[in-house]
Amino acid sequence: MKKALKIAGYILLALLLLIVVGALYINISGIPKYPVNLPEFRASMTPDAIDRGEKLASLLCAGCHLDHKSGRLIGKHMVDVPAEFGTIYSKNITADPEFGIGGWTDAEILYLLRTGIKRDGYYAPPYMAKLPKMADQDIDAIISFLRSGRPMVKADKTPDQEPIPSFLSKLLCRVVFKPFPMPTEAIPMPDSLDVLALGQYLAHNLDCYSCHSADFKTNDYLNPEKSAGYFGGGNKPLNEKGREVLTANLTPDPETGIGNWTEEQFIRAVKYGIKGNNEPALQYPMLPHTQLSDHEVGAIYQYLRTIPPIKNKVERSLNL
Ligand code: HEC
Numbered sequence: 634m635k636k637a638l639k640i641a642g643y644i645l646l647a648l649l650l651l652i653v654v655g656a657l658y659i660n661i662s663g664i665p666k667y668p669v670n671l672p673e674f675r676a677s678m679t680p681d682a683i684d685r686g687e688k689l690a691s692l693l694c695a696g697c698h699l700d701h702k703s704g705r706l707i708g709k710h711m712v713d714v715p716a717e718f719g720t721i722y723s724k725n726i727t728a729d730p731e732f733g734i735g736g737w738t739d740a741e742i743l744y745l746l747r748t749g750i751k752r753d754g755y756y757a758p759p760y761m762a763k764l765p766k767m768a769d770q771d772i773d774a775i776i777s778f779l780r781s782g783r784p785m786v787k788a789d790k791t792p793d794q795e796p797i798p799s800f801l802s803k804l805l806c807r808v809v810f811k812p813f814p815m816p817t818e819a820i821p822m823p824d825s826l827d828v829l830a831l832g833q834y835l836a837h838n839l840d841c842y843s844c845h846s847a848d849f850k851t852n853d854y855l856n857p858e859k860s861a862g863y864f865g866g867g868n869k870p871l872n873e874k875g876r877e878v879l880t881a882n883l884t885p886d887p888e889t890g891i892g893n894w895t896e897e898q899f900i901r902a903v904k905y906g907i908k909g910n911n912e913p914a915l916q917y918p919m920l921p922h923t924q925l926s927d928h929e930v931g932a933i934y935q936y937l938r939t940i941p942p943i944k945n946k947v948e949r950s951l952n953l
């Protein structure tokens with residue numbers, strides 16, 4: 634009996650030691666590194682692509698990279714990343730070759746946006762956006778814009794501040810969050826005359842579902858419809874004061890979702906952030922999407938009417 638206890642004690646000790654060594658290893662080795670297999674790619678730089686890219690970047694990149702004082706994408710301290718993930722700064726992605734991404738090739742930027750792997754092989758943790766499903770033409774547009782010299786991306790010499798990921802971030806990047814595969818086939822734009830296809834494409838690639846489903850952790854970024862509570866709301870992004878804001882249910886459930894909304898009401902809420910008698914509909918981190926056309930927002934609305942309704946009453950957190 635005594636011997637058995639002793640053996641059990643040793644096993645426990647060995648296990649503890651293994652956990653401590655494992656934790657130390659993760660903490661010291663940090664964010665994991667992956668091979669970089671760059672595709673052949675040059676951004677098209679056509680005027681149409683640059684215009685489209687500016688619109689997409691102002692919706693998808695500015696929220697995290699824009700410094701409001703300079704109006705440029707020079708990075709900032711991200712107060713809306715939960716403290717458990719560490720102290721996180723986004724980066725200078727203007728055209729400056731030394732301080733921005735002017736020294737990156739088009740292919741390196743493409744590889745990062747698709748897979749989440751930076752040019753030095755390090756994985757960009759979940760607090761940096763990835764675009765695994767975006768049409769090739771739209772990704773080309775974003776990269777063309779980053780290269781365009783337009784005011785938001787004009788070369789700027791603001792140095793980066795290195796993010797300080799917490800142990801939890803490092804652990805999650807080892808076990809939960811993995812890079813996305815580089816697409817092996819072309820991803821075409823949706824047919825803009827097929828309203829439902831366009832609406833689904835925008836609802837997925839403008840990140841609507843990622844905030845408006847149950848939780849970032851249970852989102853399925855490669856098959857968005859399989860995300861838990863798809864568009865049923867209740868996810869809790871943080872506002873700029875670092876407080877949780879519950880996202881709205883956008884499924885067609887008439888009581889708890891937007892089943893009773895008209896297309897006009899939806900367009901007004903999404904584009905201008907107002908509903909009813911000039912009541913506010915949106916708050917940070919969802920800003921008015923004035924860049925989108927009525928046709929685009931209308932298409933998202935039409936698509937949302939076709940998805941399964943979810944009964945989930947979400948308390949509004951406006952005016953926190
Ligand atoms: C949710 C916040 C967020 C969004 C949205 C976002 N980024 Fe980032 N981005 C970050 C953070 C944080 C880093 C730093 C990550 C790191 O170094 O570990 C980063 C890093 C980068 C880098 C690497 C720069 C370098 O010098 O290492 C590039 C390039 C980049 N982002 C481009 C973009 C583009 C283009 C978009 C829009 C399609 C975008 N980001 C959207 C937060 C974001």
Ligand code: HEC
Nearest residue numbers: 839840841844878879880881902914916918919949950951
């Ligand atoms: C970064 C997270 C985030 C993203 C991305 C996002 N939303 Fe939101 N959305 C919110 C939050 C937060 C609210 C406000 C909830 C509150 O204040 O109660 C909101 C509110 C709304 C509302 C108002 C709902 C109501 O009942 O008043 C609509 C409509 C909406 N979003 C549609 C969209 C669409 C369409 C997209 C994609 C183009 C989108 N959202 C992308 C977070 C997000």
